[in-house]
């Protein structure tokens with residue numbers, strides 16, 4: 042009897058361990074998807090900024106179309122991904138498109154392309170697009186027009202949040218890894 046209890050206890054402990062690992066894996070996939078989604082949104086915002094430029098050379102159109110294709114693929118495929126490896130494998134495509142758009146923008150502006158995907162975008166949510174204020178001007182972060190207006194109306198917007206190790210962090214404090222954010226210290 043005692044042996045049976047011991048065996049059942051062991052099986053129970055193993056089942057609990059597998060359950061905890063499964064939860065951790067699911068959490069890691071969800072967190073990785075969240076980080077990739079913010080980078081995809083940053084890619085779309087940079088691409089739209091480039092596409093809106095009146096001095097956009099005709100041959101830069103193909104960069105815009107390619108980047109919007111990568112964005113569309115990210116939006117449709119990320120929710121289907123079931124492993125952290127699958128999400129990580131998408132990283133180089135996002136990075137490549139971010140670099141392509143940064144390079145095409147730098148070719149027009151003459152300003153070197155930043156490695157940080159969030160440079161040149163609203164500090165509340167990169168999906169908002171280009172900021173109209175610098176950090177410290179109307180708030181601690183660079184702000185797009187809508188966020189600046191909210192700040193000045195006494196209703197300061199909170200930065201977009203991600204989950205990291207199960208807790209909420211501002212999007213730019215998450216660990217993106219060297220592919221998506223080469224500027225970030227490891």
Ligand SMILES: [Zn+2]
Nearest residue numbers: 163169185188
């Ligand atoms: Zn904003």
